[in-house]
Amino acid sequence: MKNILYTLMAGVLLLSACSKSLDKEPLSQISPDKSFSSENELHLYVLSFYDKMLPYADYDDNGFTSLYGETSDNIVTNSLDGKLTGNRLVPVSGGGWTWDNLRNVNYFLQNYQRGGLSPNITQKYAAVAKFFRAYFYANMVEHFGDVPWYSKPIETTDNAALTKARDPRTLVMDSVVNDIDFAIANLPVTQSPGEVNKWTALALKSRLCLFEGTFRKYHTEFKLPDADRFLQLAADAAQQVIDQGPYTIYSTTPDKAYADLFHSLTVNPTEVILARQYSASLQIFHNVNYYTVSPSFGKPGLEKKLVNTYLMKDGSRFTDKPGYASMQFLQETKDRDPRLAQTVRTPGYKRVDGTTVLAPSYSGTVTGYQLTKFVTAAANDANGKSPTPLPIFRYAEVLLNFAEAKAELGTLTQADLDKSIKRLRDRVGMPGLTLTSANANPDPYLVAQYTHVNGGNAGVILEIRRERRIELVMEGFRWNDLMRWKEGHLLALQYKGAYFPGTGSFDLDGDGKTDLVIYDGTQPSVPDAQFLKLGTDVTLENGAAGGDITVNPNTPKKFNEDRDYLYPLPTQDILLNPNLKQNPNW
Template sequence: MKRIYKISVAIVTLLAGCSKSGLLDKDTKDSIDAQKFFNTATDLQVYTNGFYEMLPTYTLYTDEDSKSDNLIPLSVDARVKGARIVPPTNASTKWVWDDLRSINFFLENYQKCTDDAAKLKYGGIARFFRAYFYYEKVKTYGDVPFYNKVLSANDPDLYKGRDSRKLVMDSVLADINYAVANIPKEVKLNEITKYTALLLKARICLFEGTFRKYHSLGDHEKFLTEAAAAANELIASNAYKLFTTGGAATAYRELFARNDQDATETILARDYNTTYGRQSVGYLMTAPTAGVYGIPKDMIDSYLMKDGTRFTDQPGYQTKGFYDEMQNRDPRLTQTTAGPDFSVYKETTREPVNLSITTSGYRVIKGLPSRDQWGSLNSYNDIVIYRFAEALLVLAEAKAELGTLTQTDLDNSINKLRARAGMPNLNLAAANASPDPYLEYWYPNVDQGLNKGVILEIRRERRIELFNEGIRWDDLMRWKEGKKLEKPMVGMYFPGLGAFDFNNDGKTDVFLRTDNTTPAPAGTTSIINVNQKRLTNSTSGNFNPMYSTPCTFDEKKDYYYPVPTEDITLNPNLAQSPNW
């Protein structure tokens, strides 16, 4: 299997030198002579290979979701706490412009190539990455300076101010449309194709359309219409389908845990293997001194019952014990978190309960590979960057937000995902007739029209299906639901201290105590001192990993990041992000 390219980075870096502050102001005189490059299809391929470094690595799993309400790590991220500050420099920020200069340098020179097919393909790939670059910038900062040329040190545009979000996103749309029109229809697991461009377009346009709608920016219909159209084109191509190997009980877990992706559902993956390089997903999910991620209870509670009814409609759902709350649920629940009968991937023996590797009690297993890959930098399962399931979710949400969703649309999108999981269909009329009050509590800023109920259900489906794939923060931001971060993020419930049987086999798995000396029953695999792993009511209640970390979200400024102070100083025309 071919990997996402990591060759020729040195060439691209040399061609695209940038200044110490991240501004696009370095002359090309120190670059490779463009007249001696960009002459053949191979030249274009070699150069554009370097753009793939812009794409996520293995930290897409766990790292991004741990900076949202989907995962609670040992150390809560500043943006979740509401503790971001204006950075002094662009180090470790997204206010870096090197990649854009590389892309624009390519676009100014690639037409020298005499291979017309190669120019269309690689020109399309370059514009795919420019769309990707600016999409990331707008998500982070809102209005940003737009550059479609290489800047020299004396270019007056170097120190211009921010361009409007509308101008930038219209340019992003033009770039991604060019990519869709000109990159070939190929199914290639580790390369950008027309299908990758369609999915990126669907993602970009759904984000922008809903952001404009819920932040009252206007003109949201255009982007939602484009999102639905791009998703529908990808679906109608029949180039991909959902991965179902193993059936409802295992397919979802298998999709992410296996070592090597295939192009059944996966549109683009980053390849890791024993030859090219390894990563640390297995270590981060299992080491008691590393990630120690925990899934919050509101996520666990959002999974439906296996018959399609709401778990949160059951009396006393908040105080159910672990074994009981895991019974007869959406099968994706115990393929995402370790359930009562959890066994390690590729093993059959039930794994002992271990609460020392999770803050909330609910440990993450989605994407967890086989045990031999749990050491630091010892995992080599591929990382899924784009997959077909997202197109199904985009189609449903865009049409619901536009008010054009039909039952046929649901059957062609959300209900395919539910079928893969062995779940009943989502019914449009029933969802809208009875919006889920549990979801209404978490998402008060939802459209209050006739599609309110189904939009909430689509949000449920999206969170469950795309959990731990790095999308959750963007979803909260575009829905204008930042205040959700202020609501309690707690873990599993315990009625008091003592012994607990997590798998209903008559043996103690977990023992809670207030000291380190009270003896636990023989065979107990997880002994917890509640003075160290806190409960909400001292000796009872939910695990409370954020007891000392109050979260705040300032609606006036926290939907965007601040620009580094150094860049504001260097460019007096560059305004700081609102209210920072």
């Protein structure tokens, strides 16, 4: 039953409704004098924490969550929100500065022992609560920096707590580490992709400590200490999962293993540590199929620089090839890292349940690199009908966290790479990463992008970033990665898509038939082709002379280096609490 947690969340939602302020009791609470007298009551309550753990989520300028990572330079859509145009607004309320989830957790931690149950029963549920408090606060610090630390629910009469100032980031993150260490020590070790266990807590520790360590290392303007301490904590947590955990990289054959992991309608427990699950039988869905095939949902596609980042199948660099920048789709997708063909439509692509070879559909992608990751059978293409599980933690991320933390510390060895990056490349039949070669010859294409990487380990750090971007695409990591690396300037670059030499007819999949016509003037008559009018349906970098597709070319993109690495606090909260101070330059 634990493994179908999220398919049961429709009933559990009744228990997860909370107030939206710190000074009200959770609507889900049971009277403290009568609650938590059985293990079932403890379990039922902590289930309410899970609903707020959304994978692939980030706050946009209106404070909402946007799925699948559009607000970064991995996936491009036909519109840009304020985070990418420099027009972000200070919200009146919300904007991520919400505390109802914390209130729910702290209420539990204050009351879970009232039922008089043995610590042998209660400690593991306290560990779940502390896991979610660590998760909550790590997210708040990532977005806002300093935040007030609350370890108990706040009463309406506690004016001092309600109006306290923000605590230093250093204090908050030390408290987060204490919480996650308690969770690690007290959670069960049994594999359970529907509920948190010891390995989930270790994965979270590796994630949040890697963020904090690299943020402190690269953001010297904040003068934060102990970057290496957090990097070591990240490496140690990941290594414990690697050395002692029950997980491995799912593998079948190189040409399908990566895709199969995300096409499966059930969680693969060998690699997925924790997932949000969906169910056709219970009518609980998400929307990834419709998102990737519908012309009315942004027409997402991979960005050109990400596509250029995929290596050749033999491990050599695509961007070292002469003329790479003007290669057309059929040529540029040939003999690449197999994960490219398992992430977007490339020549020979068929739907999961299909037999027909399909070229990219330009009605479903604005860049020409049409997403296929998580996309299942065509029967699930209707709005809100995707049943695939969405991983929140998987073993691949732990391996990447391990390699990056060790590289940033300067302690990475070839053996470390062989038990981390090599396992990811082995899945798709790619050569492993060699430490000495990477450092002796850093990739100029990546050097130009990641401007703060330096030192003797620069080459391998860049290669680990390449691997992370490719392996975790569409899993919601890219925005936070750019923020912690201090590489927000990449968000201000023009987003681009596939290259075309100008107007004409194009065979995208090599079957000898025209798949796409780009025309200027009157639309020609070509059977079974897609049509894009130059300047109306598509913009090429040099107009009729050709070039890469440029997406939203008339909308300026900006990133404020002195402001945008932290989110603004809502004006309403600052007015209600005069001890809160706004983040710099907002």
